[in-house]
Amino acid sequence: MAEAIGIDLGTTYSCIAYLKGQVPTIIPNQEGNDTTPSSVSFTSTGQMLVGLPSLRQAVTNPENTIYSIKRLIGKKFDSPEMARLRARFPFKMLPAPNGDILIEAGQQIYTPQEISAFILSYLRQSAESYLGTSVEEAVITVPAYFDDHQRQATKDAAAICGLKVLRIINEPTAASLAYGYDYKKNGLVAVYDLGGGTFDLSILEIQDGIFQVLSTNGDTFLGGDDFDNRLIDWMLEEFMKEHGIDLSQDRYALQRIKEAAEKAKRELSFTPETEINLPFIYSTDRGSFHIQKKISRSLLENLTFDLVENTLTICDQALKDANLEVSKIEEVILVGGQTRMPLVKRMVSEYFHQQPARQLNPDEIVALGAAIQASIIKGTKRDLVLLLDVIPFSLGIETENGGFQKIIDRNTTIPACKTMAFTTVENNQRRVRIHVLQGEGPRAKENKSLATFDLVGIDPAPAGVPQIDVTFEVNADGLLRVSAKDLGTGRQQKIEVKPSSGLLPEELQEIIERRSKEVKSTDEEGLL
Numbered sequence: 001m002a003e004a005i006g007i008d009l010g011t012t013y014s015c016i017a018y019l020k021g022q023v024p025t026i027i028p029n030q031e032g033n034d035t036t037p038s039s040v041s042f043t044s045t046g047q048m049l050v051g052l053p054s055l056r057q058a059v060t061n062p063e064n065t066i067y068s069i070k071r072l073i074g075k076k077f078d079s080p081e082m083a084r085l086r087a088r089f090p091f092k093m094l095p096a097p098n099g100d101i102l103i104e105a106g107q108q109i110y111t112p113q114e115i116s117a118f119i120l121s122y123l124r125q126s127a128e129s130y131l132g133t134s135v136e137e138a139v140i141t142v143p144a145y146f147d148d149h150q151r152q153a154t155k156d157a158a159a160i161c162g163l164k165v166l167r168i169i170n171e172p173t174a175a176s177l178a179y180g181y182d183y184k185k186n187g188l189v190a191v192y193d194l195g196g197g198t199f200d201l202s203i204l205e206i207q208d209g210i211f212q213v214l215s216t217n218g219d220t221f222l223g224g225d226d227f228d229n230r231l232i233d234w235m236l237e238e239f240m241k242e243h244g245i246d247l248s249q250d251r252y253a254l255q256r257i258k259e260a261a262e263k264a265k266r267e268l269s270f271t272p273e274t275e276i277n278l279p280f281i282y283s284t285d286r287g288s289f290h291i292q293k294k295i296s297r298s299l300l301e302n303l304t305f306d307l308v309e310n311t312l313t314i315c316d317q318a319l320k321d322a323n324l325e326v327s328k329i330e331e332v333i334l335v336g337g338q339t340r341m342p343l344v345k346r347m348v349s350e351y352f353h354q355q356p357a358r359q360l361n362p363d364e365i366v367a368l369g370a371a372i373q374a375s376i377i378k379g380t381k382r383d384l385v386l387l388l389d390v391i392p393f394s395l396g397i398e399t400e401n402g403g404f405q406k407i408i409d410r411n412t413t414i415p416a417c418k419t420m421a422f423t424t425v426e427n428n429q430r431r432v433r434i435h436v437l438q439g440e441g442p443r444a445k446e447n448k449s450l451a452t453f454d455l456v457g458i459d460p461a462p463a464g465v466p467q468i469d470v471t472f473e474v475n476a477d478g479l480l481r482v483s484a485k486d487l488g489t490g491r492q493q494k495i496e497v498k499p500s501s502g503l504l505p506e507e508l509q510e511i512i513e514r515r516s517k518e519v520k521s522t523d524e525e526g527l528l
């Protein structure tokens with residue numbers, strides 16, 4: 001029988017799990033590892049490598065090695081966050097016609113959805129060969145603070161590799177599910193999730209199998225990569241001071257420095273001092289230059305202290321939204337590899353006045369929770385578990401003069417539904433435009449545009465007479481759907497949807513067809 005799995009599609013590492021009997025269990029990948037680097041490379045011989053093999057050749061092939069794709073998915077090329085990040089990535093990015101990001105690698109252009117699909121496909125194959133059965137369906141996790149575009153793009157990535165998404169669930173919620181499942185505890189829990197690229201803080205109440213998210217807050221541009229970047233910047237400055245050479249433009253040197261910085265950061269979680277040794281990092285006619293630097297844990301802590309402080313400001317906001325004092329939190333769960341850093345553990349412990357739960361593996365807990373949710377949906381799990389999640393951002397519409405009217409407030413439990421009546425302002429008006437945005441700012445332009453919905457084909461009538469009920473519905477994946485009904489005729493009102501980002505249905509279909517042809521021709525080549 002086909003198996004449904006849980007997938008934690010992480011910024012730096014991904015992980016898969018399933019329910020073995022009633023026990024959530026990690027599925028090792030094809031190399032036998034429990035986590036897979038979220039990295040994809042295109043080699044000069046036209047081969048695509050995913051996971052560890054990709055990571056291994058990143059230093060010699062930086063332009064064609066794509067990593068941290070989760071930071072780019074659903075983002076605009078010109079957004080301020082991307083302007084900062086673009087310089088950091090050694091691979092080439094281009095703006096798509098709709099302003100999204102495209103990636104050029106291996107002499108081809110890819111959408112972030114396709115790159116994510118390559119990772120998902122590899123994970124799926126790993127699961128199939130380990131379980132010895134086909135895998136058609138999955139629960140995929142995303143940061144709680146992912147917006148509508150990022151969620152939809154993740155779903156599209158799954159569609160590209162032929163996976164049916166049973167549900168998109170939030171990473172902290174998945175973590176709490178795994179925690180609650182194993183330890184059967186009731187009470188108020190804070191999940192502090194600091195991964196490779198994102199930070200989420202969710203506050204949940206667990207009560208006899210009901211997991212109710214009370215509030216969530218976060219930053220999709222704050223994660224382990226930023227800690228690495230601080231160390232990278234420090235090394236570049238030191239090199240500049242010592243040799244007067246700017247290494248930031250040298251892709252090969254930068255890739256080596258990036259890897260060394262990440263490795264040093266990890267080591268400093270376990271030792272008070274480490275050394276970075278990069279011989280022949282740069283050569284000129286003056287000779288060759290090397291990097292040999294001792295780095296102490298306290299230096300790393302000084303360089304990154306403010307990043308951890310930023311996460312605590314987000315904790316303040318989440319507690320405020322849940323109407324709770326910090327003293328009411330009974331358990332703190334740490335999720336994400338970056339929470340292994342002693343500074344993070346220390347500051348989180350001080351903030352919550354308690355030691356975080358220790359028994360859980362921060363790299364695996366999200367995938368385990370996703371596997372539990374997959375089995376709940378498939379009906380293979382015995383105990384009663386109910387997940388009640390929330391939307392991370394308010395949804396609303398643009399009003400006259402560029403204002404923003406909220407329709408569904410952030411932290412509302414999903415699925416959520418709200419209906420508003422619209423009418424015409426001119427005689428015989430045939431079309432009404434609704435611009436839907438997501439965010440908290442009072443002005444439309446401060447928020448993220450999701451789509452415009454045009455109610456079309458309205459029967460001619462004097463201004464103000466047509467009555468059209470528009471329903472905004474956020475489903476359990478956290479995705480918005482809009483429908484409308486003409487109250488005069490009782491008919492479903494036609495809507496033309498123009499999303500502000502992501503793939504149009506026909507574009508998605510075209511990619512799916514192209515990819516399945518490519519897979520077929522690779523299979524046939526393999527048979528020759």
Ligand code: AMP
Pocket residue numbers: 010011012013014194195196197223224225262265266267269335336337338339340341362363
């Ligand atoms: P995740 O997205 O949960 O896989 O988290 C990956 C992030 O955790 C990366 O930025 C890693 O560098 C970081 N990380 C993993 N192990 C450690 C460690 N021992 N100390 C500090 N950071 C770590």
